[in-house]
Amino acid sequence: MSLRLRHFLLVGEATQTPWSLSLLEALAPLGDLQLVTKVEAAQVLSRDRYDVVIVDAGAISDIRDLVDRLRRQKPNVRIVVASASPTWRQSREVLLAGAVDYIHKSLDQRKLRARIQGVLDRPTS
């Protein structure tokens, strides 16, 4: 495991939610997490480098479009979509749009960290 501090970006609600706090705690051993809205995401992404961008599907209506736009903006960025009520149709949409993983928000912190670590272990395309 790399000792380098990682940078994560969570695209979702403007304010902190119980899940974003839980995610913050889960990822704390790996690095820092910044919270932005969908509108701010493009600007922040063009300015700073992030190891993983996590998209909160509950806060975004046109999720496929957002994944598509982020991938066009930064083709190498690794995007993970998190949903409280995952469906295979939405999973299909986001994976085909270029997300590398699709996770259930109900995952406990240990499993959540393991999934994100799995994404970090992948080489960027």
Next chain:
Amino acid sequence: MMTGEKAMSEPTVLFVDNHVDFLDTRAEFLEQAGYRVLKAYTLGQAKQQLLNSYFHVAVVDIRMEDDDNPNDLSGLRLCEDLARESVPVVLLTEFPGLDSMGRALRPNPDGSRLAVDYVDKRDGPQALIQRLESAFQNEVRINWRLKIRWGWDENLRQPHNLVSLIDPDLLWEYLRDRAEELEDVLRKVFFNYRQLTIGRIIVRRRGKLFLKAVAHTSQGREEWFVLLCGERHEVENERNRYDDFISGEVGSRSAVVVSYEKARHFAAVLYRLPNCATIEDVVPFVQFYQEQPANRVAVVVRDLLTASLGRRHKDGMERRHVSIHKLYHEWIGKALNTPSSRSEWEVRLDSVCQGALSAGIKELECTSHGLDLRTATREVFSYPSPLTCLSTSSLNSKCSVLYGIIQGNLDGKNVLVDDAALTWVLDFGHMSKAPLVRDFVSLETAVKFSMLRCKNLTLYHDLERRLLAQHDLGEAVNAEGLAPDAEKALTVIGEIRSCAADALGPEMNVYLIGLLLQMLKYVLDYQPREALRYTRGEMFIFAYALLSSGMICRRLTVPSERLKHLPPRAATSLWLDESEKQVWVEGRPVTLTTREFKFLAYLYQRANESCERSAIAEHLSRTGQPDLHPSQVKELDRDLLNSLVRRLRKKIEPNPSHPKYIVTVRGIGYRLVLDEAPVDIDSHT
């Protein structure tokens, strides 16, 4: 000329589902939508189809073994086989779920996926047709509207001809499928074009072909390319080596990859030649050699070895100290000193001589001591067997060899030349980091074997003797009295060697070792069991390679015979003989100019002592020009001594950038470092 207005193949789908009725009804819908459907009701049938049939996309049901078992993901196992063959898969299921969806579409670390889409069976036939359309559009990417014109080259009247040239051993029943597949690969490579004309073959290699191709865009603009197509693994190897060794180069004259596509058995790469005015007019070097005078060919040789290959040669260039046995292993791919390789050699030498005799080449004879050449004038020339030569201890000593990125198979057919005598290199499948001398000796060998048309062993013997008389690579070769053909070959080889002298240094030894290994490689290619299949021309090349290897061995082993009569220092360190004006370094004679010799002799007489620059300069000026004024001596000191030392180091030091013999003593001058001071010099002269 035959015009391929319509594609040979049509969009074809392998449909794999254990529900017979479902498969049959869906297949009807797909056929109505314009697809050809191959059906497989079991995994076994699907694997058979994968083995024997050609299709573009597979539609696979996830539960192929037990519809009632939620753990049955057998369809995904088939997807792994299909992914290995680069077949895009649309997964089909009656029980969609996050788990199977994730396994199918979540990208692997290399970016690949098991499937390109995932469809619920209950979504109806239109959904499946829609997903298939998108798979064909995004993954298969075949330009169905491309008009392909065949027949410019008479060997290529239709795609079947191309397949037969790439794989002559292909069974007849597979020919149609493979021709369809190869045509599809071309339609992928030329995805953005309206019309393609397949041009002449430039060079044919095992499993692949380089061709000229001209394509027209939809705006009617004409663009010329070099097209490589062939067996997938061959083209992939070519592409990988290109990525490893070339793609980062800027401003080079290697072919540049424009696009690359692969299918199950074939792949193709489209190259552009940078700075080339018209690809239509470029010709292989072999053809240029036959059509142009020697001086023009020599210009092309210099352009090839300095401009086209020189930059790459310098890439990661390093000097290594390696034994000939290691070089042999790298070059030939086998160990030399094993009993099996020795007995293989003995058989090989004997059978080449016998094969030559059967082909009417009577001049060469294998004898107990080696090889004899009997000329028409009844002269007999005897040479050692290369095997004996390679076993002598002198060849076990290490030599200093320059390594860099080489083309690896420079045979003149894979070099293109245009009207302006500019060159481009193709064929990257043998590129590697290896001794640079390989590129020079392979081109020299190509001139001797492929370009010099005359097949007379006595003439070749004469040519080789003149070349072996060279003391260093830059020295002119005597061409007096040779036939015009041989004189041309000698001029061109002289230019190759002159380029080698510039790149590797003038020293002959490593070049000769390279030539020897190149010749031995040819001899090892001889297959005694195939003897009757060889033409006289082919047999002649084997005989010449064998003779030449014996001649080079004689030249290489001469120093070792002479070494026996010299002090041991000549073999292990540095030895200088004032009376004979000769210098030996670590077993090899070194040729020096008069001034270099005087300088070295001065240091040698004062071995292991620091010699002042001013004293050295005064000695050199006094012995050379006794009337020099002291100020001119100082001038000589400043201007010439540095370059003299640089030249000498290049000739005698194993690694000139880290000299071990002539070392600089800061603030004073130079010191010749020897293990012990020579006892044969006891007074300073």
